[in-house]
Amino acid sequence: MPLAAATADPWSAAARPGRTGVPPLMAAFVPAAALPTRRPPPVRAATSSAPAGGAARRRLPRPSRCAAPPAVAMTSTNPPPSDAPATAPAAEAAAAPSPPGAPAPTMVRVRRALLSVSDKTSLVGMATYLSENGVELLSTGGTAAALRAADLPVVDVADYTGFPEMLDGRVKTLHPKVHGGLLGIRDSADHVDAMAAADILPIDLVIVNLYPFGETVARGAPWAECVENVDIGGPAMVRAAAKNHSHVTVVTDVSQYAAVMNELADNDCSTGSRLRLRLAAEAYGAMAAYDAAVARRFHQQAGTAFPPVVTWAGALKQTLRYGENPHQAAAFYADVSGGGGSRGVASAEQIQGKELSYNNISDTDAAWALAAEFDPATDGPAAVVVKHANPCGVATGETAEAAFTRALACDPLSAFGGIIALNVAVDKAAAEAIAGLFAEVLIAPDVSGAAAEVLAKKKNLRVLLTGGLPPRDAAAGLLLKSVSGGFLLQGADTAVASSASVRVVTKRAPTDAEMRDLLFANRIVKHVKSNAILFARDGRAVGTGAGQMSRVDAARIAAWKAGETGREAGEAEGARTAGSVVASDAFFPFADGLVAVADAGATAVIQPGGSKRDAEVIAAADERGMAMVFCDFRTFKH
Numbered sequence: 001m002p003l004a005a006a007t008a009d010p011w012s013a014a015a016r017p018g019r020t021g022v023p024p025l026m027a028a029f030v031p032a033a034a035l036p037t038r039r040p041p042p043v044r045a046a047t048s049s050a051p052a053g054g055a056a057r058r059r060l061p062r063p064s065r066c067a068a069p070p071a072v073a074m075t076s077t078n079p080p081p082s083d084a085p086a087t088a089p090a091a092e093a094a095a096a097p098s099p100p101g102a103p104a105p106t107m108v109r110v111r112r113a114l115l116s117v118s119d120k121t122s123l124v125g126m127a128t129y130l131s132e133n134g135v136e137l138l139s140t141g142g143t144a145a146a147l148r149a150a151d152l153p154v155v156d157v158a159d160y161t162g163f164p165e166m167l168d169g170r171v172k173t174l175h176p177k178v179h180g181g182l183l184g185i186r187d188s189a190d191h192v193d194a195m196a197a198a199d200i201l202p203i204d205l206v207i208v209n210l211y212p213f214g215e216t217v218a219r220g221a222p223w224a225e226c227v228e229n230v231d232i233g234g235p236a237m238v239r240a241a242a243k244n245h246s247h248v249t250v251v252t253d254v255s256q257y258a259a260v261m262n263e264l265a266d267n268d269c270s271t272g273s274r275l276r277l278r279l280a281a282e283a284y285g286a287m288a289a290y291d292a293a294v295a296r297r298f299h300q301q302a303g304t305a306f307p308p309v310v311t312w313a314g315a316l317k318q319t320l321r322y323g324e325n326p327h328q329a330a331a332f333y334a335d336v337s338g339g340g341g342s343r344g345v346a347s348a349e350q351i352q353g354k355e356l357s358y359n360n361i362s363d364t365d366a367a368w369a370l371a372a373e374f375d376p377a378t379d380g381p382a383a384v385v386v387k388h389a390n391p392c393g394v395a396t397g398e399t400a401e402a403a404f405t406r407a408l409a410c411d412p413l414s415a416f417g418g419i420i421a422l423n424v425a426v427d428k429a430a431a432e433a434i435a436g437l438f439a440e441v442l443i444a445p446d447v448s449g450a451a452a453e454v455l456a457k458k459k460n461l462r463v464l465l466t467g468g469l470p471p472r473d474a475a476a477g478l479l480l481k482s483v484s485g486g487f488l489l490q491g492a493d494t495a496v497a498s499s500a501s502v503r504v505v506t507k508r509a510p511t512d513a514e515m516r517d518l519l520f521a522n523r524i525v526k527h528v529k530s531n532a533i534l535f536a537r538d539g540r541a542v543g544t545g546a547g548q549m550s551r552v553d554a555a556r557i558a559a560w561k562a563g564e565t566g567r568e569a570g571e572a573e574g575a576r577t578a579g580s581v582v583a584s585d586a587f588f589p590f591a592d593g594l595v596a597v598a599d600a601g602a603t604a605v606i607q608p609g610g611s612k613r614d615a616e617v618i619a620a621a622d623e624r625g626m627a628m629v630f631c632d633f634r635t636f637k638h
């Protein structure tokens, strides 16, 4: 079906402003003062079925009488990529009340829409709604085919421009008749003249989502396929429409469909300036996120670790009640630029419990990172309890329940109100053990059905499921930390010691059992805030000194804490640390720290080495018959 010819179109020479007055359809382009100035009502949930079919150019009903728009799934897969949460930013925004004293929105009538989408979720529902309310549909190849299959009248962009889609789809919409229709200023006589002279029709609504670049990269597609999935025409249209938001509405995500349909339904097929501006802002954000993902992959291909300009993009996952403290505002974003990795806190599914808080998320991340250190295939089940970002319980065990029970026994006092992480699925026995502790969050790859029933009784316990462990590869992403006026980037700390990699520096070498515990302790201590000293024994942490300004204090606190906890558990004095091993996150600058752990009963130590006084420290260990190994890497955590 050809688009209405320019002479028959409201945008004909006869209808140009400043020439013949304002024709009926030009009402869409006159200032708000000339239009009914009702505020856009809040967005309603889209619940009912599609409006009954009817004449193609039937007007949108008035809000008081109109049927609600059809239900539209509020999810999208493109963009953001698969790990990112689906959000409904525009819907939320439109639902927000206008600030007091805000001017009434300027309304723009939608008569022609261009639809070009890779993610065709809810496309037919949205297009049907537009078509049934008299909006002309203009569309690209695959999108037009989908609309035609649904018996919707649609004009191919190629027919409108007179140019076929070419170069394997690299050129479809990159044409002045498209971009002129998006960028022309409707109340500029010069623009109107130029458009009419070139047979350019105004496009009032653009619905575009982009080639799934993030998903293509995430599934490890070859480089050439990644490049082919860089969308060019889509972003060009989105940017043009967003720039011209005074006249054009731009939709870049399926989650925005409901808000736009509600707006149209409530405003006689017009959109208000407030929604258009918000959608334009979201469009630029979406394009920036897309470009960030493209730049990241291109830099990876070019081998650039730290590019001259780095871009990072996040998709709002949830606003939080407050930040680290109640007087700090906060929100939680998922990384959608390809740097966030997978199977982490941001992509986990919360299956029960209250809303996560800022500190919950931060502590859960710490707990999950430590639990994920342990590979179920080689280490067996492992459980972690975290408080204030430091582990207060870590253990492996034959079963998930055993690992948790042993982890809890490390420091039951501190574990109260903690965050629990497991590296294996939670079964019923583990769930029953966990249910005995007051905890804020449980994070695990999965839960069994029976475990879910047990946990459901703990209504306040937030349960997060990650669907598995993060991949164990070196490309674990970058860590970002903000500083005043900037941010620091570094690679994730993936260093792991093995019995083959460590160097025995004392006269006595560790026994096999000591070596196992040394390597276990070394993997934990890198998750403890510096200065960190950790006692461990039999696959369990038994005493931790965290976040101290001097290493000797960390050693003394770790020993004291182990003693206190043992005493409270009714154990013999010093039983926990007798025969234990110790990991230090950095070298001992003096022998005093080593002497402190030896006095507590530790028999073996793992540390990076590298102190000017290594010789003194080694001598102190030898004097006490201790075994000490150097792992040659430091694991500070600040």
Ligand SMILES: NC(=O)c1ncn([C@@H]2O[C@H](COP(=O)(O)O)[C@@H](O)[C@H]2O)c1NC=O
Pocket: 116, 117, 118, 119, 139, 140, 141, 142, 143, 144, 169, 170, 171, 172, 173, 174, 208, 209, 210, 211, 230, 231, 232, 233, 234, 235
């Ligand atoms: N090259 C172009 O002119 C162009 N114009 C629109 N696209 C994209 O093509 C996709 C839709 O294609 P189709 O309608 O054929 O399924 C959309 O994701 C849209 O962003 C283009 N493709 C890539 O750049």
